[in-house]
Amino acid sequence: MDAKFINVLILGFGFMFVFTSFQTMGNIEKTILDSIANDDENFKGDGYTSLAVIYASFALCNWLAPSFISFTGPRTAMLLGALTYTLFMVIFLFPSTWLLYFASAILGAGASITWTGQGTFLARCSNPANISRNSGVFWALLQCSMFFGNLFVYFQFQDKDHIDADTRKLVISVLIGVAILGIVFLASLRPVADNSSPDTEMQQRQTGLANAVFALKSAANLFMTRDMLLLSLAFLYTGLELSFFSGVYGPSIGFTKKISESPKQILGLAGICIGAGEVFGGGLFGILGPKTTRFGRDPIVIAGYIVHLIAFFLIFLNLPNSAPFTDTNDISYLDPPRPWIALICAFLLGLGDACFNTQIYSMLGGVFVKNSVGAFALFKFTQSVAAAVSFFYSSHLGLRAQLGILVIFGTIGTICFCIVEWAAKRRMQEEVSDDSKDVSHDSQSVSSYGK
Template structure:
């Protein structure tokens, strides 16, 4: 019965995030395109999509250090509600296109992102155990990334035939996205308190916010977290690339045809398809992941991403991230190849993220809030840096950075996984059990 209640919590969590991020991921995917259109209507508006996203992830990174302390006081459910509210405020800020408001709203949502994602990782871990963490991570990820379908499908039809996103079109899109985020808040409101395997309530750290910060600092210095940090950096760089650079780059490549703007939404749909298929597949294979190891899935993600980067290099011109361009690519730019690459970017991303969720929940079950906060801190630092340089570096340079970090991140993840497997065998753990790498300075049961 407890298992059923905990699994129901995971499903409700997945629906809540699916609707909230249907709104935000769609907004992030079209932000650069929409802001360029606002600037054409109102030259006094100088807000930039890449800069806005960079601010979001920079504030996100800083606030991840205080997120475990907030959660130690509020618990993960209240923290996630606070975070979700900031996402609605961010989208609402687009009703009043002011440059200063855009960047203030970007700061606010950066704080909210730190709180909602740390709360999510904590809540997911509290409702899982060593045998269910891989399955729950995969299912949650598939539900979350289903958000890429609905919002982007709506945008695909709404932007059809448009080379300029006019005021009325923008208004309808913003209203729909805020309504979707509100539905997600309702699902988060009905979440039940997390229960441990004994049926006892879990979720708060009775030792206070200062102790939560100390645990995060202790965990940050461990060898395993340092190695995983390289993987986190890569996921941040590729997250910013597929969520804020790649799809607009397709829309700016005029060689694609007359309806190129609607391809921005279609690209998001194909990214979502890859994410959902990967998450569902790895959720179904959750038990086998623990038995075979997480490294084969991460290696599959590496190969898929490297192939997609090479195809993007051939298919899009180097100037595509900067705005509308008629520059030719190495081959005749193909809409079909662009959509294939979108799918591969999403599938590869699901390979990395589902296994990161699994390894953090498995290796650091007693320090889930700081572990996920450190993951999001490192990932968001990389994403912020990527959005800052995206306005200045051509597509080819960005792809080179992605390839280098993909290689290093994959090697470091496999190193930690192999060490965990060796320790599990040496300590006589049965299949499905995880040894904890958290040292005595950072071990405190989260309850």
Template sequence: MDRRFLNVILLGFGFMFVFTAFQTMGNIEKTILDSISQDDATFTGDGYTSLAIIYATLAICNWLAPSVITFTGPRGAMIIGACTYLFFIISFLFPRTWLLYAASVLIGAGAAAIWTGQGNYLTVNSDADTISRNSGVFWAMLQCSLFFGNLFVFIKFQGKTHIDEHTRNVVFGSLTAVCALGIVFLLILRPARRAPAIDDVKSEMAATEGESAMDAFRGAIRLFCTGDMLLLSLAFIYTGVELSFFSGVYSPSIGFTLSMGDNVKQLVGLSGVFIGLGEVLGGALFGILGSKTTRWGRDPVVIMGYLIHMTSFFLIFINLPNVAPFGDTWDVSYISPSPYLAMLCSFLLGFGDACYNTQIYSILGSKYADNSTSAFALFKFTQSLAAAACFFYSSKALLSVQLGVLAVLGTVGTAAFCRVEWAARARARARAIEADDKLSPATHALAENALHYD
């Protein structure tokens, strides 16, 4: 294990613990805030609104993140961002509507810093041979957060139809401690030393040395306006909408479907566990096979994710009632709601999401290795803006409408990603042919000299 891969492992542990706290909260926020509202009439905070504020703030602040990193560096940005996650979790111990929304704004700004710093740090610790492996390993470790956090919630919510104050505080206190542990791992990250990359790709840290904050901002704008980045943005939009759906809408919809049984609330946590299993399996699989998937192209993995997601959307459509995202309901859909089918769909949503995100990380880390800070900031901007939009309409749109939006955006986003990947391969083949043609005259001359001497 070399120094750079050890950095990736430490990065994975830091994010795994920080996001064990946040992703678990995101999964249960709608359910748990409804319970708080029932106990305290003065509390009017809404889970969908909180999540929408988080992702909208994240989208806006992503434009400033490259400029911030020119001052703090990637490690400093990640530590600052992680502290805002800690504050967000602590705020739930003191349920106040204004505090919930203020913490949502703060964590949105912190998320822009932590994710842009992560993209930069991962890139400078990778090269063309290791970026797919490192992306897959990081993604698998990150998504372990869904597994551990939601398994804890599944146990704590067992047999409950209402989440009482004691149970809530135990969950919040435990998640606070876990988030603090993640910050410790980020504090011990070591400076990155980028090895020489293939095709003379320069280290971003060297390329941006002395760069001003305004230069970083202008560079992000210029990059966003390029043809490939605009196409990739369509894929980013889809990942944002499906992220908000599986992380904040789908699991609560299961918990609101009362015809699934008396323990339906604990299925919210179990759904998160199965989403996490799908994410971890996908990340580990594409991390181990990273070199092979890069050789054959990233598009087969993305197309597989697309087919898996379309299957899961259909199964969700026939399994859950149309009004499930809005609150407790006894309605049924085309079949009697099945907890087993719901958990299968959770797994498929997680696995398909891993297909998309590992390949997006891979293409950004290789194609934009010399400008990774801006590339990852733009990725998070587009993804977060789409996620915020989804949370804003989630409280109004029927489940069938949300699934229809996902199907359309998934089709467009997958086609756009494949277009960029195919164009990149065509350019690589053209360069190879051109290089071969330049060598041909010299090769012929050598052959003629050999015949002459014979």
């Protein structure tokens, strides 16, 4: 096992532990904050607003991340970013409305350098022959973060209708400890030389500021192309569904009192099922990518769209319209709501998300290989903006309106992705045809010369 692959494994474990903390907290944040508000009338913090601030800050700071990393390097950037995730956990031990939103903004900035640093470091540890394997291994380890934290929450929230202060402190303290363990892993990463080719995207070495300006101009020019404008609608959908399954769906289950005698307990199981769907889809379409994409990327995206439509319809039948806001005795079309349906939907949400994301990454790394930095920047920016908008309206729109928005943008995004994919296939076929004609012409010339 070579040193670079060991680095990939360490990177995967580091992110697994850090995001075991953050993704678990994102899943239960609304529930935790509502319990704090019930105990402290001066506390006015809202989970959806906090998550909206995180993704808005992430989107804005995403453009500055390349410049920051040019000075610090990816390892230092990931360490600093991981510290902001830990800081975000700590503030839940000292509930304060302004501190919650301040830490959310700091976390958004930290997330931008964390993920840009991750992509840069993974690329340095890979080559064209093993990038698919390394990405698949990292993805699988990362998505395992959905299991452990939510399993812990499942047992801690057992038989609890209200999350008391002692339970909150225990859960948050454990999550902080797990995040610190992730930082230890990231700190143990070994330095890797930059293996990028300057003449692919930049003709010469430039300062960090010049790099940032170049990346911004390049991304702006790329955004105005037909293909990227179409793909941006698919990016928007991934941001909307990300915010729904990571921050809205879990609390909606926990607030539906008739779904179980202990609905808060099912919230943890839902997070585990989402993770199972992500890992299954990531393994199937990521690690086995060359085999599953034999017929193109569009069938997998269409499959993910159908999976999500089934999940949205079942959620519509199973959970009441008021479920995203607070504890409710309302019902939808199923009386009582079925917990097993809620868990199946959680798995489908994770599986569909994996379908979309693996194929978008494949598209950006293949079709836009000449400007992958700009392409990935636009993807993260658009996705983060959509997630921020979604969390803002989640505090005001009922579950049915949110599902309607997801169906509309899911349909548009899937169609636009397929249009770009089909155009890419046509260009590839034309290039193959032109190459064949050139070979045939050269053969004829040689034959004529021989005569």
